[in-house]
Structure formats: C-alpha cells, structure tokens
Amino acid sequence: MAAQIKVWIIIISLLIPSVIFGQDDNSTNKKMDKVIKLIENQYVDSVNMPELVEIAIKAILHDLDPHSKYMNKKELAENNESLKSSFGGVGLFYQILNDTLLVLSPTPNGPSENVGIKKGDKIIKINDKNVTGKNISNTFFTNLLRGENNSSVEITIKRHYSDSIMTFKVIRSQIPISTVEASFMLNETTAFLKISNFSFTTNDEIQRAFDRLSSQGMENIIIDLRGNPGGLMLAAIKLADEFLDANKLIVYTKGEHFKTQNYNSTSGGSMLSSKLIVLIDEGTASASEIFAGAMQDLDRGLIIGRKSYGKGLIGRNYNLPDGTAIRLITGHYYTPSGRCIQKSYENGVDEYKKDLKKRFENGEYLYADSTHFPDSLKFKTFKGRTVYGGGGIFPDIFFPMDTAKYPEDIKSLFAKGIIQEFAAQYFDANLEFLQINYSNIDLFEQNFIVKDEIINQIINFAKAKFNLNIDGKNVQVYKIRILKFYKAYLTRNLFGNSYFYNEIWTTDQLINYSLEIMHQGKIFKKYKISAN
Known part of the structure; x- marks a missing residue:
C-alpha cells in the first residue's frame, strides 16, 4: 500500500x-x-x-470539475444501460417475500413470459444455485438474472398454489426500462406525467402517453421532474419542442474547444395549445433543467417547486483502449435568456458536493426568501419577466418541502417497507381471487374496496414480523395515507409500476396545489404564461 x-x-x-x-x-x-x-x-x-x-x-x-469522471467497464455498461433505457435480462418484476423471490409480473412478451413463467411463481433455483434463505437480496438476484443478450439461464420455480416444480431455460434479451413512471388523468381535463430521467426511449414513451391522454380529454398537463437527474440532452430538447411553435431558442451550448451551438424548436409540436405546469426540486438536474429553463424563459409553462440542482455541464464519453472510458465535460448549457444552469464549483469539488446540505441548513427548502440573488444575476424572459441565474432554475412559485413530523412508529411503518410487504403477502395469498374478479385496472379501481379492518391486519403484521408497536391514536390520524399506499402497492403488483401513482397522487401536496393553480387563469396571467 x-x-x-x-x-x-x-x-x-x-x-x-x-x-x-x-x-x-x-x-x-x-x-x-x-x-x-x-x-x-x-x-x-x-x-x-x-x-x-x-x-x-x-x-x-x-x-x-465535479462531473468529469473515469468509468471502469462495469460503470460504463451501467451508464449505457441508463441512456439506452434497457439491459440484458430475463424480464421479471419481482419482490422478495419470506426469503423467496416472488414474481409479481413478467415483462409482456419478454423472455420469461414467453417460456411460461407466470405472475405469482416463486423462484427457488437459478442455474444450479439455490436462491432462497435469509442471505438473498435484490443485488443478489440482479447479478444472477442479468447478462449478455442471447445468453441463457435456467430458472426453477414453484408454481403458485401448486406443488409443481418447473425449470425453464430463458434466453436473455434487451429489457426496456420505462422512463415515464406515470401518465394519467388527474381530472377531466388535466393530465399528469412523471419522467424519471431522459434517455433514447423517452420521447417515444412520451408520445404514446400524449396520444392516450389526448384521447381521454387532456387539455392541460402537469409534468413532474422532481428527482429527475437528467440524462440525454436531445430528449429534453425534443420534449420542449412539443410545446413550442417554430424557431424558438430552447438552449444553447458553448465550451473552450467547441463553437456555440443553438438548439431551436421546429414546427408541428403536439402540445402547442395545452396549459403547462412543471414541478421541480433540488433533485431536478441537467437535461431536466434544460426543459424547465426553456419553458420559464419563453413564458410557456409555470414552474412550481424548489430551486433545481444546478447541473449544466455537457459530458461526453470517450472510450479508452482497454474498454473503460472517461466522461469529460466539454461545455456549458445556457437557457434562452442566457442563464448558465451550472452552479459554481470554484471552491472545489468537495465543497460543491455539500451544496444541497447547505441549502437545507440555510432554510432554502422551507422559505423562498432564504435564497438571495444579486442584481448581476437578473435576466429577462421573452415577455420581460425577471428570472435569476447563478446556477439552477428558481421556480416561479416556491413550494416548501413537506416537513410534517410523523411519529416514529408511522415513519417506521413506511421506511421499513411494512405496508409494501403486507400488500405482497395479500397478493400472494389471494392471487387467483384477484385475477378472476379484477381482470383489468378499471375493474380494480372501481370495485376493489380497502376495508378499515385492513388497518388492524397491518398493525398485527408489523408487530408479529417486525416487532413494531404502533400507537392506535397515530393509526387513526394517518389511516387514509396508510390505506392509500396499501392499495397503491397492490395495484402495482397486479397491473404494473406505472399505476402506483394513480393511487397515491392525492397524498402529494404539490400535485394537489398545482391542480388548483391550473384552473386559476389569473395566476397564469400574472406570470405572463401562455400557450402558443
């Protein structure tokens, strides 16, 4: 050493x-x-x-700088998976339940479904390795199930409600990773779209969502970019293009060794007349900030939430001879008004990484006036509104972090995944009944009623399996939230991850607030926000 x-x-x-x-x-x-x-x-x-x-x-x-980095072969492969939104695998959505991997659903038309693996199957062996017991984890299964395209893996399962043990040879293929986490109607005219990151597949996913939502009556849309770390710049630009008429500057880039390049809108966007609200927070970064910044500077959408991360560096991957690579920063992003999205890192990388913590300590997540801007950071939008530079996008309407002081027993109920595991246990015990009576999402949403007695079952489950005592008074206060999350997990297990938000959005204060704002024309007028 x-x-x-x-x-x-x-x-x-x-x-x-x-x-x-x-x-x-x-x-x-x-x-x-x-x-x-x-x-x-x-x-x-x-x-x-x-x-x-x-x-x-x-x-x-x-x-x-903070974002240039070296990537070994594994890290480079993971980076490429993220941008391509796919990986080599067997196509299973699963959860560990009682020390066994429970198949919640195989990917439609994926390699596992095509050979006969079904919802509710329990995986007991992968190749010659027994895969049950207390030492298993999600990482453990990921390492065994993922692999190169066209490689094979043998999966042995116990069929649900049967003693049948079956072994399937599964040929791995590219499994898509959805970047649109949720897309549904909040009411008769307003749609909700949550994007987890921007990749090569994002725009196709978004267009399919727009087409479906339009057929359901969409006139307005709330796009949720909270926690979105960015990704592919061109995907964010293309999304902005959907809301703009032709020849509007969306973003420009420049660097020491690259000429300034402008990215302008084209004609034919599908959302030209739709009212738009964009939700951001301190986890909104990079490509997400390009979209939010363009919508703000062009007075096209109302930005609500908290100041975004402030990552505006263009990274390019350069491959090295041994199969590794470096991500090298080659330029900066600038919004249409000329704001540099990148926050300062002149005090070094270590201080830069403490920025979010310092923001929290300074009260910036709770109070709009905790963030101060000198006059030198003032910029003007297309219609003359004042916006601020200095890194990140500051919202038009500030919305503080939810700092509700949940009792320790209620926090543990959520943090330890107890509700999620209880929902999986109910799914496992009642799968045939659920499939017969709720064959599609509409039937389930309309007819599946979560009875109050479920609360007592969750409390007993928490005590028996996790030795967690939950105060009855606290249960009454948070009963609605607990039951909503229970149904959301059950919905996800039955019909897929995208339906999770359908059930819980009413517990999200910012979505509820934004929905109210959407129908207040005077707010859009005050901020000079309008469709094309």
Whole structure:
C-alpha cells in the first residue's frame, strides 16, 4: 500500500501541472510515458500499473470539475444501460417475500413470459444455485438474472398454489426500462406525467402517453421532474419542442474547444395549445433543467417547486483502449435568456458536493426568501419577466418541502417497507381471487374496496414480523395515507409500476396545489404564461 501511495504521488505531481498549465500534447505524452516506464523498470517494489494509472486518471479528473469522471467497464455498461433505457435480462418484476423471490409480473412478451413463467411463481433455483434463505437480496438476484443478450439461464420455480416444480431455460434479451413512471388523468381535463430521467426511449414513451391522454380529454398537463437527474440532452430538447411553435431558442451550448451551438424548436409540436405546469426540486438536474429553463424563459409553462440542482455541464464519453472510458465535460448549457444552469464549483469539488446540505441548513427548502440573488444575476424572459441565474432554475412559485413530523412508529411503518410487504403477502395469498374478479385496472379501481379492518391486519403484521408497536391514536390520524399506499402497492403488483401513482397522487401536496393553480387563469396571467 505504501508503494502504491508513493507512485500515486509521483504520477499526480507530474501529470496535473501538464493539464493545468497546458503544455503541448507531445511534451505531456512524453512525460507520461517516461514516468510509467521509470516506475515499471526502476521502482523498488513490484506495482500494479493498471490500478495505479486508474488512480491517476481519477485524481486528474477530480480536480477538473465535479462531473468529469473515469468509468471502469462495469460503470460504463451501467451508464449505457441508463441512456439506452434497457439491459440484458430475463424480464421479471419481482419482490422478495419470506426469503423467496416472488414474481409479481413478467415483462409482456419478454423472455420469461414467453417460456411460461407466470405472475405469482416463486423462484427457488437459478442455474444450479439455490436462491432462497435469509442471505438473498435484490443485488443478489440482479447479478444472477442479468447478462449478455442471447445468453441463457435456467430458472426453477414453484408454481403458485401448486406443488409443481418447473425449470425453464430463458434466453436473455434487451429489457426496456420505462422512463415515464406515470401518465394519467388527474381530472377531466388535466393530465399528469412523471419522467424519471431522459434517455433514447423517452420521447417515444412520451408520445404514446400524449396520444392516450389526448384521447381521454387532456387539455392541460402537469409534468413532474422532481428527482429527475437528467440524462440525454436531445430528449429534453425534443420534449420542449412539443410545446413550442417554430424557431424558438430552447438552449444553447458553448465550451473552450467547441463553437456555440443553438438548439431551436421546429414546427408541428403536439402540445402547442395545452396549459403547462412543471414541478421541480433540488433533485431536478441537467437535461431536466434544460426543459424547465426553456419553458420559464419563453413564458410557456409555470414552474412550481424548489430551486433545481444546478447541473449544466455537457459530458461526453470517450472510450479508452482497454474498454473503460472517461466522461469529460466539454461545455456549458445556457437557457434562452442566457442563464448558465451550472452552479459554481470554484471552491472545489468537495465543497460543491455539500451544496444541497447547505441549502437545507440555510432554510432554502422551507422559505423562498432564504435564497438571495444579486442584481448581476437578473435576466429577462421573452415577455420581460425577471428570472435569476447563478446556477439552477428558481421556480416561479416556491413550494416548501413537506416537513410534517410523523411519529416514529408511522415513519417506521413506511421506511421499513411494512405496508409494501403486507400488500405482497395479500397478493400472494389471494392471487387467483384477484385475477378472476379484477381482470383489468378499471375493474380494480372501481370495485376493489380497502376495508378499515385492513388497518388492524397491518398493525398485527408489523408487530408479529417486525416487532413494531404502533400507537392506535397515530393509526387513526394517518389511516387514509396508510390505506392509500396499501392499495397503491397492490395495484402495482397486479397491473404494473406505472399505476402506483394513480393511487397515491392525492397524498402529494404539490400535485394537489398545482391542480388548483391550473384552473386559476389569473395566476397564469400574472406570470405572463401562455400557450402558443
């Protein structure tokens, strides 16, 4: 270890000045080559050169900015999966229940469904490995079930309500990851769309959602980008294009080695006449901020929530000869009014990473006036409204974080996944009844009634399995919330993850507030927000 530290110091001390002070490429390359050869041939101890080179690369990139980074082969594959919104796998949505993997649903037309694996099956063996017991985890199953396209895996299951043990040979294929988490009507005219991140498939997913929602009467839409870390810039630009008429500047980029590039809207957007509200918070970053910033600067949509993250750096992946890669920042994003989305990192990466914590400590999540802007950060929207730069997007209407002080027993009920597990247990015990009586989501939403007695069953379950005592008075206060989440988990287990939000959105204060605002024309007029 001491030898590695010494070599690391030598490499960094020689390489970083070359990066910072801009020596010519030939001089820098010669210096690097000589350092590596000297260490390989002259150093006192044996060293792991590939590992040391990785350490050196990471250290150089760490000192450049907060988002340039080195990616090993595994990290690069995960990054590509995120952007492609797919991975090599068997296509199963599952939950661990009583130390066994319970299949909630196979992906429609996916490899598992195609060979005969069904909802409610329990997986007991993968290849020759027994996969039941207390040591299993989601990561454990992910490592066993994911793999290269066209590779095979044998999955042994116990059929639901049967003693039948069956083994299936499953050929892995690309499994899509949906980036549109939810899309449904909040009322007769207003739709809700939640996007988890922006990828190559996002715009196709959004267009399908728009088509379906339009057929259901959509005139207005609330787009939820809270917690959306960004992703593919072009996907966010294309979404903005749906709300704009032609030749509107959506975003522009520039960097030291790249010319300024403008990205303008085209004609033919499908949402030109729809009223728009965009929800953001401190987890809204990068591509999400491009969309929110464009809608704000062009006075096209009302932005509600809390100040966004402030990540406006363009990252490009450059592959290295050994199959690894570096993500190098090559430019900045700017909103149509000229605001740089990226917050400052002049005090170093470590301080930069403390920014969200400092915002919380300063009260910025709770009070709009906790954020102060100097006059130098003022910009004007298309219609002359004042907006502020300095990194991130500050909303038109501030909405504080929910700081409700839940009792410890109620917090534990949610945090430990007790309601979720109880719903899975009910699903497992009553699957045939549920499938016969509620064959589609409409029947379930209209006819499945969660009885108050379920509350007592959840309380008893929490005590028996988790040794958690829940105060009866607290249960009465939070009963509606508990039962809504119970039904939401059950809905998800039966019909898919996208239906989870259909059940719980009424517990979300910001969605409820935004729905009220949507129908107050004077608010849109006050902020000069209008459709095309």
